[in-house]
Amino acid sequence: MLRLSKFTDYAVVVLTRLEEAEEGGVLTAPGLAAATGLGEPTVSKVLKILSHAGLVESRRGAAGGYRLTRPLSQMPLTEVIAAIDGPIALTACVDNSFGVCDAEATCPVRGRWDPVNDAIRRALSGISIADLAGAPPGLPHAAPVAAE
Amino acid sequence: MLRLSKFTDYAVVVLTRLEEAEEGGVLTAPGLAAATGLGEPTVSKVLKILSHAGLVESRRGAAGGYRLTRPLSQMPLTEVIAAIDGPIALTACVDNSFGVCDAEATCPVRGRWDPVNDAIRRALSGISIADLAGAPPGLPHAAPVAAE
């Protein structure tokens, strides 16, 4: 079905919330869980991944929390997907894998998915989280990608 | 990881084989299995799906088999993906689904994945199976992935 994981969706939700409350302060994982309606452990897990990827900054301690490192408009969707779901590739055959495919010898499409993956990456590279989060209240950016 | 099912990969392999042997004749599922190195039941399953989707024609009986309905150059990848994996959509939230998301009320990205899906569809719409199958017979695509 060509789906990506729910966590990617969660990440977008969480990141959006983080930007909304970006007043120089931080938001806690429990706070974000309450705000988004997601489970606390789940939100925490997402934030950890995003923190590793450098998309959010964490601050430990009693007054700790999370903060965006970049505005969402400068955060490409590909980075979030790569952080959560791993490298963007449609098939396992793509990344240099040998021996995993039993039809290796006779398979006529080995490595042929590359242009497809490239096309996908190009299509996604132009989309930022801000495009997904929609306009900050007041800013209507009418159909940025819908055109064409 | 944004992957699509193995069956889509198999479908491309099988379709490619079908075009190679397209001499007005048909290829049987067992024959295709032997030619591709895949399991007979698996190949059979793929062919059934492709048959339902109208990508291949089946002929029953002793001299039966499968045949392409269109040259691969006129067979967009999106049709194969749609046939095997279902409609191209990254998340369940996209198609008008209500009640499936527990964070529905507070989720700020509901329906926002649409531009992403559109971008993916556009990126894939220009690719045909022939583009994946690559060279017409005679062109040795020796170890296309061996590099790296």
Next chain:
DNA sequence: TGCAAACCGTACCTATGCGGTCCTGTTTCA
């Protein structure tokens, strides 16, 4: 007319991986 080959449809089983939770540290502030 009977047999064999091949497609058709469905149901079933197994394994992988996602989604979700929990627990034990470590850090920081009041």
Next chain:
DNA sequence: TGAAACAGGACCGCATAGGTACGGTTTGCA
């Protein structure tokens, strides 16, 4: 010193993909 929050694992259950098997129907050929 205690409480709050992040860090980083391990762990478990469930859904779904991937693969298999079986009974039935169609068709060509001896």
